[in-house]
Amino acid sequence: MVPFNLENGEKKRGVLFGGSGLIGGTIVNYFKTKKPGLVDIRAPSSKKVSLRDCRDIREYLLTVRPDFIINTAIANIDAGSQLTFEVNYLGAINIARAAATLKVPYIFFSSAATLPPGTNLEEADQLPVTARQSNYAKSKLMAEQTLRYMAENSGLDYTVLRLAVVYGSHDHKIQGFHRLLFSIADKSMPFMFTKKGVIHSYSSSRKLPYLIHHMLNNRQEYGGNTYHFVDRDPIELARMILTIKSQLGLSRPKELYVPYTVARAGKNGAKGILRMLTSIGLKTTLPPELMFLGAFYRTQTLSCQRLAASSFIDPFPEETVFSRLPEMISYYLTRWSHQNLISTFDVKPGCDDSIGNSFKLNPQALLDSIHRDGTAPFQDLEDCSLDCLPPKS
Numbered sequence: 001m002v003p004f005n006l007e008n009g010e011k012k013r014g015v016l017f018g019g020s021g022l023i024g025g026t027i028v029n030y031f032k033t034k035k036p037g038l039v040d041i042r043a044p045s046s047k048k049v050s051l052r053d054c055r056d057i058r059e060y061l062l063t064v065r066p067d068f069i070i071n072t073a074i075a076n077i078d079a080g081s082q083l084t085f086e087v088n089y090l091g092a093i094n095i096a097r098a099a100a101t102l103k104v105p106y107i108f109f110s111s112a113a114t115l116p117p118g119t120n121l122e123e124a125d126q127l128p129v130t131a132r133q134s135n136y137a138k139s140k141l142m143a144e145q146t147l148r149y150m151a152e153n154s155g156l157d158y159t160v161l162r163l164a165v166v167y168g169s170h171d172h173k174i175q176g177f178h179r180l181l182f183s184i185a186d187k188s189m190p191f192m193f194t195k196k197g198v199i200h201s202y203s204s205s206r207k208l209p210y211l212i213h214h215m216l217n218n219r220q221e222y223g224g225n226t227y228h229f230v231d232r233d234p235i236e237l238a239r240m241i242l243t244i245k246s247q248l249g250l251s252r253p254k255e256l257y258v259p260y261t262v263a264r265a266g267k268n269g270a271k272g273i274l275r276m277l278t279s280i281g282l283k284t285t286l287p288p289e290l291m292f293l294g295a296f297y298r299t300q301t302l303s304c305q306r307l308a309a310s311s312f313i314d315p316f317p318e319e320t321v322f323s324r325l326p327e328m329i330s331y332y333l334t335r336w337s338h339q340n341l342i343s344t345f346d347v348k349p350g351c352d353d354s355i356g357n358s359f360k361l362n363p364q365a366l367l368d369s370i371h372r373d374g375t376a377p378f379q380d381l382e383d384c385s386l387d388c389l390p391p392k393s
């Protein structure tokens with residue numbers, strides 16, 4: 001049999017769950033823009049195919065009959081146990097069952113939450129599943145274990161990719177690293193909520209699709225295994241915060257380190273106030289990342305040795321979270337300013353801003369000019385007969 005390869009034979013079809021998210025969106029974008037024509041990648045939204053519904057998954061996958069499946073979908077990080085179990089675990093496993101039926105590779109995303117604190121942690125250093133873990137960590141650990149079991153017992157061809165703190169553009173939910181960036185830019189972090197010397201690993205969302213592409217083309221090498229996907233050098237959290245602060249030209253957070261016990265007491269106090277506000281009808285919540293407050297005070301770094309020893313070659317070896325920081329700051333500040341999420345920064349007018357200003361200050365003139373110049377039928381489509389338009393789907 002010819003080994004599976006995206007470049008061989010007929011155009012391959014892939015299904016990706018979680019395409020509207022940070023990681024899934026980056027992978028879909030890679031195949032659409034960097035490798036156009038290579039793969040027909042389908043990314044159904046959760047409305048079309050909910051991972052909570054086994055029938056949805058089965059019907060969709062057995063109808064589409066993909067050549068590979070990628071699962072980047074997760075319930076909100078602070079979702080309750082039922083929802084987390086259904087989406088993160090049962091959904092992941094039902095996809096695996098379909099992948100085993102179709103005999104196609106399955107790439108599953110997991111997280112450093114499955115590992116203990118410590119340095120240079122290897123893939124085998126997985127935590128045992130316990131009741132006290134967060135719903136998120138528990139669901140990922142259980143999914144990893146069941147996938148391994150299915151590989152041994154049902155011939156499933158899978159790869160688990162464990163990510164650490166992910167950085168990159170297009171995080172529409174503002175989570176993880178981007179929440180940290182947001183808190184500093186929004187001046188809502190007065191002091192350092194960490195302690196000196198705490199270091200973490202970082203994962204680049206931009207490099208990830210290159211790895212997926214390579215892994216799909218080399219199933220013999222990567223099938224049935226788990227890999228850490230992290231930058232080579234871990235980073236001290238305090239250094240990261242101070243670098244962001246300096247690049248934003250801000251005076252906060254002050255370089256005063258808040259001890260964990262004080263930070264935890266503050267978090268619990270804030271929770272109490274929010275409960276009171278909720279009881280009088282003012283619904284507001286703490287950022288979900290605060291459930292990981294302890295991680296700001298604990299070192300956790302992942303070994304990238306297993307992946308480095310494989311045949312994958314880093315497409316941007318010099319790129320780190322620091323080298324991407326200016327670009328990410330510019331992207332997110334513009335985005336958050338446009339969304340009225342922060343007002344701390346004056347984002348320089350871009351080429352579209354004249355329209356934005358007209359919309360804000362003189363909407364009638366804008367409307368008149370559009371009626372004059374911008375409502376005629378599309379000339380190029382008129383020239384072509386209706387027959388040459390794509391069929392209605």
Ligand SMILES: NC(=O)c1ccc[n+]([C@@H]2O[C@H](COP(=O)([O-])OP(=O)(O)OC[C@H]3O[C@@H](n4cnc5c(N)ncnc54)[C@H](OP(=O)(O)O)[C@@H]3O)[C@@H](O)[C@H]2O)c1
Binds near residue numbers: 167
């Ligand atoms: N981002 C990080 O810092 C980080 C760190 C470590 C590991 N990871 C892992 O990387 C993977 C991707 O994370 P991400 O940050 O890209 O997530 P994300 O931005 O929160 O996106 C989550 C995706 O899951 C989909 N989803 C939610 N509920 C669903 C349901 N019931 N059925 C189908 N789809 C559903 C959402 O689709 P809709 O919008 O259509 O609901 C969305 O596309 C996850 O496995 C995560 O554990 C991420």
